[in-house]
Amino acid sequence: MKRIKVGLNGFGRTGRAFTRIALDRDTFEIVVINTRKTASDMLAYLLQYDSIYRRYGKKVETMDDGINIEGKKISTLLNPEVSAIPWDQYGVDVVVDATGAFTKKEDLMKHIKGSVKKVLLTAPAKDETTHVVLGVNDEAIDWKNEQVISNASCTTNCAAPMFKVL
Numbered sequence: 001m002k003r004i005k006v007g008l009n010g011f012g013r014t015g016r017a018f019t020r021i022a023l024d025r026d027t028f029e030i031v032v033i034n035t036r037k038t039a040s041d042m043l044a045y046l047l048q049y050d051s052i053y054r055r056y057g058k059k060v061e062t063m064d065d066g067i068n069i070e071g072k073k074i075s076t077l078l079n080p081e082v083s084a085i086p087w088d089q090y091g092v093d094v095v096v097d098a099t100g101a102f103t104k105k106e107d108l109m110k111h112i113k114g115s116v117k118k119v120l121l122t123a124p125a126k127d128e129t130t131h132v133v134l135g136v137n138d139e140a141i142d143w144k145n146e147q148v149i150s151n152a153s154c155t156t157n158c159a160a161p162m163f164k165v166l
Contacts, residue, residue, distance in 0.1 A: 001026075001027070003026065003027060003028060003029040004027060004028050004029065004093050004094055005029050005031045005090070005091050005092050005093045005094070005115075006022060006028050006029065006030045006031065006092065006093070006094050006095070006096055007030075007031065007032045007033075007034065007085070007087045007090060007092035007094070007095045007096070007111075007116070008030055008032070008033045008034070008095075008096050008098060009034045009082070009085065009095055009096070009097045009098065009099055009102075009111070010034075010035065010097060010098035010099035010100065010101075010122075011033055011035050011038060011043055011046065011047075011098070012098065012099075012100070013052070014098040014100075014122045014123075015033070015096075015098035015122075016046060016047055016050065016053075017053065018096055018098060018122070019033075019047060020047070020053065020056065023058070023069060023072065030074050031074065031075065031090045031091065031092060032066075032074065032075040032076070032077060032087070032090040032092065033066075033067075033074055033075070033076050033077070034076070034077040034078075034079050034085050035076070035077075035078060036078065036079075036080040036099075037078060037080070038078070039076075039078070040062050040063065040064075040065070040066055040067055040076045041062045043067055043076060044060045044061060044062045044067045047060050047067070047069075048060040058070045075090060082102060082107060082108075082110040082111060083110040085111070087111065087113070087114060087115065087116045088113065088114025088115045088116070091115050092115055092116050093115060093116065093117060093118070094116070094117070094118045094119070094120060095111040095116055095118070095119045095120070096119075096120045096122060097111065097119055097120070097121050097122065098122040098123075100122075100123050102121070103121065103123055103124065103125050103126040103127075104125065104126055104127045104129070105125065105127055105128065105129045105148050106127075108121060108125075108129070108148045109147070109148060112147055112148075117147070118146075118147055118148070118149070119147065119148045119149070120149055120150075120151060121148065121149065121150040121151065122151050123150070123151075123153065124150055124152050124153040124156070125148075125150040129148050129149070129150045130146055130148075130149050130150065131149075131150045131151075131152040131156070132149050132150065132151060132152065133151075133152050133156060133157055133160040133161070135161055135164075136160045136161055136164050137160075
């Protein structure tokens with residue numbers, strides 16, 4: 001099965017948690033991480049040492065143009081402008097936008113070009129963007145045609161399953 005090549009925009013708490021989870025899955029391959037201004041050495045440090053999730057169990061090293069996690073090289077970019085991020089150079093299929101800065105479909109659509117077919121927003125959108133809570137409304141989503149999907153908020157993801165059973 002072909003792995004989904006992921007480009008990650010933003011490497012705060014959510015971006016780092018996504019990275020840890022994705023690296024343990026066979027379905028995803030994070031190929032590039034973009035931040036506005038955080039250099040590779042700091043990205044490696046923040047992934048390795050987390051005050052909530054504790055020290056990462058995998059060895060993380062800094063490289064000239066990225067980070068290396070136990071032999072898995074992930075390129076890093078410093079680009080604050082969404083439309084200028086060269087996702088296509090890395091063959092990215094899906095962009096996970098974990099910046100929290102772009103919450104409107106109009107801004108997130110700037111990721112969709114070249115190889116990028118979908119964008120997953122890790123925060124609630126502030127417009128008509130489809131919000132998905134797995135196990136609650138994911139069966140109603142037109143996955144083939146939706147290009148931008150919001151994973152809603154952490155509060156919504158915690159509360160919605162309980163409300164569904166009520």
